[in-house]
Amino acid sequence: MKPFVGVRELRTDLQAKKYSAVELTQFYLDRIADLNDRINCFITVDTERCLERAAVADRQLASSHPQPLCGIPIAHKDLFCTAGVRTTCASNMLKSFIAPYDATVVKQISDAGAISLGKTNMDEFAMGSSNETSYFGGVSNPWNMKRVPGGSSGGAVASVASGMTPLATGSDTGGSIRQPASLCGVTGLKPTYGRVSRFGMIAFASSLDQGGPIAHSADDVYELLAAMEGHDPQDSTSARVKETVLPTRERRYVIGYPESLLEGLDERIAERIQQARRQFEALGHKIEVIELPYIDAAVAAYYVLSSAEASTNLARYDGVRYGHRTETSEDLLDMYCRSRTEGFGLEVKRRILTGTYSLSVGYFDAYYLKAQKIRRLVRDGFLAAFESVDLILAPVTPTTAFEIGSLRSDPVEMYKQDLYTIPVSLAGLPALSLPCGFIDGLPVGMQLIGPHFGEGDVLAGGMAFQRETDWHEQHPSLDEPSAP
Amino acid sequence: MTGSWEPVVGIEVHVQLATRSKIFSSTSVEFGAEPNTRANLIDLAMPGALPVLNEEVVSMAVKFGLAIDAEIAETCVFDRKNYFYPDLPKGYQISQFESPIVGRGQLPVFLEDGSVRDIGITRAHLEEDAGKSVHDRFAESTGIDLNRAGTPLLEIVTEPDMRSAAEAAACFKQLHSLVSWLGICDGNLAEGSMRCDANVSVRPVGDKTFGERTEIKNINSFRFVERALNYEIERQIDILEHGGEVVRETRQYDAGRDMTFSMRSKELSDDYRYFPDPDLLPLRLSTAFLDYVRSTMPELPQQKLERFVEDFTLVRPVAVRLTRDHDIAKFYETTVALGADPQITANWLLGEVAAALNREEKGYDDVPVSPQQLADLMKRIEDKTLSSSLAKEVFEGMWSSDKSVDEIIEDRGLRQLSDVDELRSLVESVINEHPEQVEQVRGGATKVIGYLVGQVMKTSQGKADPKKVNDLLRRLLNI
Structure with a gap:
């Protein structure tokens, strides 16, 4: 057995009994045991239960109709509730919280036969772009241990990039799947808002949060999406749409190219994006230069809106019913204050404060309402663009993976990490982040953005690109600690 | 102030x-x-x-x-x-x-x-x-x-x-x-x-x-x-x-x-x-x-009020009181639908029934008497089987048992005396026993006739139909 094997090969091998699901699971568990100390991808490894489930999968595999992901390991970002296994959101507040139920996504994936290895590290409550805000410590980029993997799904992405799991779930609010996927050289999809159920996915910003798949390739992302998507009556924002279908014939797309977005971008990254553009042209797709208005206001609008929602989504962590409660308190107010002060980290507090501020009487119109208007304009800009193009090609990140600690003291610089991912989130669109090159040994990604519920074409575009390139088949060497 | x-x-x-x-x-x-x-x-x-x-x-x-x-x-x-x-x-x-x-x-x-x-x-x-x-x-x-x-x-x-x-x-x-x-x-x-x-x-x-x-x-x-x-x-x-x-x-x-x-x-x-x-x-x-919700709407109090005035020729204040709450309106309508006289029923619901409910601190959703029982009682009043005072006694009986009106009337012998021969003998004996008052009546003191009616009612234990007694007295005394 070897790491970095795709879903189709694993499926064929399992069904051909080349190895059992138990053996496969044990292989990944061993790899986690070898590597996790260095990379810190996992907050919780569910050794016992995943082996039990693998044994069940083996019996299923012997039957005539194994489920589509039967026996294939997966890791869940630690904000998906899992019955019986703690769900921490990488926060002191929930460090020993065990949910009494499975998130819809967790249940669907389990029903599809996949084996959950455990829960992956992340920025606390998914707030961050470097995975440095985790109560359980930062995650290293498997390509360079001194660098961040990106965030907030840093653990999920690093676990795939280092071959500790073939599949992982993540969540993307302003770029939390796409940005780390880009920094770690893996493929990840932020689905259309409403495509994947949010029930049981601990909320950061409800109007933006969207769970999505992370894997080695667009092919595998599609396999996992098929298990995750679908209408959920328990989520009022879940869309009633048909499942994602790949186009039956290879299509020639008109791909929008927002050239002005590339101005000011690191030249080497811009060069990789242009190279990808040429590759698409070579494949017979047509490139059309487009303008996306109001993009420059998107980051500010995003931080107002996401923080406003977060400030009230996190009000339930009050020490009364579950989660961290302070040891000593004088009265009720003191209990609230101490529990929350002790339970939340700095970045979470920063967002709660800014969010509370922007919703307050006297500031609501200037911040929250104005940000909603910008959101609408950004969305309208994309919709107008999609009148003439099928897909949009754009950068994911302004830089490659930066050094751990280098942006920690400058939140605004950190927020700019999501400059290219945030507009897509505000518009609720699907976008695939996939590798398109390297700079100084660090991966560079690009994103393919589609119209609402256009995942089929987004994925088809990604698959076409990955048939012609092998960036996604490059893997970090992890045999020894990376050079200083 | x-x-x-x-x-x-x-x-x-x-x-x-x-x-x-x-x-x-x-x-x-x-x-x-x-x-x-x-x-x-x-x-x-x-x-x-x-x-x-x-x-x-x-x-x-x-x-x-x-x-x-x-x-x-x-x-x-x-x-x-x-x-x-x-x-x-x-x-x-x-x-x-x-x-x-x-x-x-x-x-x-x-x-x-x-x-x-x-x-x-x-x-x-x-x-x-x-x-x-x-x-x-x-x-x-x-x-x-x-x-x-x-x-x-x-x-x-x-x-x-x-x-x-x-x-x-x-x-x-x-x-x-x-x-x-x-x-x-x-x-x-x-x-x-x-x-x-x-x-x-x-x-x-x-x-x-x-x-x-x-x-x-x-x-x-x-x-x-x-x-x-x-x-x-x-x-x-x-x-x-x-x-x-x-x-x-x-x-x-x-x-x-x-x-x-x-x-x-x-x-x-x-x-x-x-x-x-x-x-x-x-x-x-x-x-x-x-539209669906509209189709499930009950008749509203105001609409019901107008209909009661129209269909049952009730005076408005009575209709208002009968539509003040859903339970009384429903009780009223059910009783009338069972053949009771709308006017008598209205008087009874707002009078005797209301008083009894009040006494026991009950609501119209919890009346011990069923609309069927009340309707039967109303019919017995209408057909003169019961005088209003006898009806009250029957009502008390129904309040504390599930018996029908007729059963209570039988059990207690409460049927109103309206048989002319029976009444005549009662009236005649009262005339014989009260010569003084009879003289007064014949002398023009018609008010005293009420006293004689009262005596007949007394000897009949309230069962005589007071109207018939009155008629009979006048006829026998030629006034």
Whole structure:
């Protein structure tokens, strides 16, 4: 057995009994045991239960109709509730919280036969772009241990990039799947808002949060999406749409190219994006230069809106019913204050404060309402663009993976990490982040953005690109600690 | 003193909707269950839990809106009202702030003197109830019971249209009657199914501007609304007449001491940071849905009143009283439908039945006599089998047993004596026994005939038909 094997090969091998699901699971568990100390991808490894489930999968595999992901390991970002296994959101507040139920996504994936290895590290409550805000410590980029993997799904992405799991779930609010996927050289999809159920996915910003798949390739992302998507009556924002279908014939797309977005971008990254553009042209797709208005206001609008929602989504962590409660308190107010002060980290507090501020009487119109208007304009800009193009090609990140600690003291610089991912989130669109090159040994990604519920074409575009390139088949060497 | 001051009152009534399950979860709504046994992961605000709107709640709110002829919002929005409290699990209450489901409407309120006043309804919006703090279960700490958390409430807000405590109480009563009539609330005030907040101010008679107001919170009976407001009105007048100023504040009514006291000052209004709940999309009501709800509407009190006047030739004040609440109207209609005379039935329902219910503190939903029994009784009155006094005795008998009217008449030998021969012998013996009075009558003192009728009734133990006795006496005495 070897790491970095795709879903189709694993499926064929399992069904051909080349190895059992138990053996496969044990292989990944061993790899986690070898590597996790260095990379810190996992907050919780569910050794016992995943082996039990693998044994069940083996019996299923012997039957005539194994489920589509039967026996294939997966890791869940630690904000998906899992019955019986703690769900921490990488926060002191929930460090020993065990949910009494499975998130819809967790249940669907389990029903599809996949084996959950455990829960992956992340920025606390998914707030961050470097995975440095985790109560359980930062995650290293498997390509360079001194660098961040990106965030907030840093653990999920690093676990795939280092071959500790073939599949992982993540969540993307302003770029939390796409940005780390880009920094770690893996493929990840932020689905259309409403495509994947949010029930049981601990909320950061409800109007933006969207769970999505992370894997080695667009092919595998599609396999996992098929298990995750679908209408959920328990989520009022879940869309009633048909499942994602790949186009039956290879299509020639008109791909929008927002050239002005590339101005000011690191030249080497811009060069990789242009190279990808040429590759698409070579494949017979047509490139059309487009303008996306109001993009420059998107980051500010995003931080107002996401923080406003977060400030009230996190009000339930009050020490009364579950989660961290302070040891000593004088009265009720003191209990609230101490529990929350002790339970939340700095970045979470920063967002709660800014969010509370922007919703307050006297500031609501200037911040929250104005940000909603910008959101609408950004969305309208994309919709107008999609009148003439099928897909949009754009950068994911302004830089490659930066050094751990280098942006920690400058939140605004950190927020700019999501400059290219945030507009897509505000518009609720699907976008695939996939590798398109390297700079100084660090991966560079690009994103393919589609119209609402256009995942089929987004994925088809990604698959076409990955048939012609092998960036996604490059893997970090992890045999020894990376050079200083 | 009060003569120179005019009170201005508006009320807010929280109506607990009689749905099977909660407003945003599938947990069943049940009063008096063991603490926290009616709370699922949504009611407990577990991480990751999401609300899903209960459709039954929406149709009940729309019913209310249609009943008061209000604007029903095509699109309405659920907002988060943010504050911390241990019985509020999410740290916010889902409510409706800027766009309520029910807009402006009108409520005709029947006052004690029989007149009707139209009270403006400003709006009615949907929200979830909070849980409860339990102070008497643990020695050192307070418990939290979340059974009530997520119970659907319709908050009805009136215009400041009322000018006395009695009008405010009548308005609360009218709302109680209407929501019970519509079947959207069980109307059980003792279990907190309806709670009333009252905003009150006073101003010199003739003034157009309102005075500074206070709000009295959580009053749960009609009587207390009136008492609390009377106390508060007097208190405000007293302050103003002594040159003071009314402070804007929230007050609580203490029924034991019959007074209101200050809860907290409202000078600095709380900032609830309302904003649209991103977990719930704006609610759009289709024409088909509204049509469906309209088709399930019962006949409204006003419509029923007009029909009673028309179909049963009742005088308006009687029809008003018969349509004041759904149970009496239903009882009346059922009885009449069983063949009873509408007029006699109306008199009986509002007379004997009302008195008996009053005596035993029962409502028209709990009458020990069935409409069938009452209808049979009415028929026996109509066909003169029973005099009205005998009918009362039969009624008492029915009240305490399930026997039919005829069984009771047989058992007690209460059948009215109307056989002419029998009556004649009774009358003749009374004539023979009272020669003096007979002389007086023959001499022109016709009033004395009543005395003789009384004697016949007495010897017949009340069973004789007094009208026939009268006729017979006149005939035999040739007057």
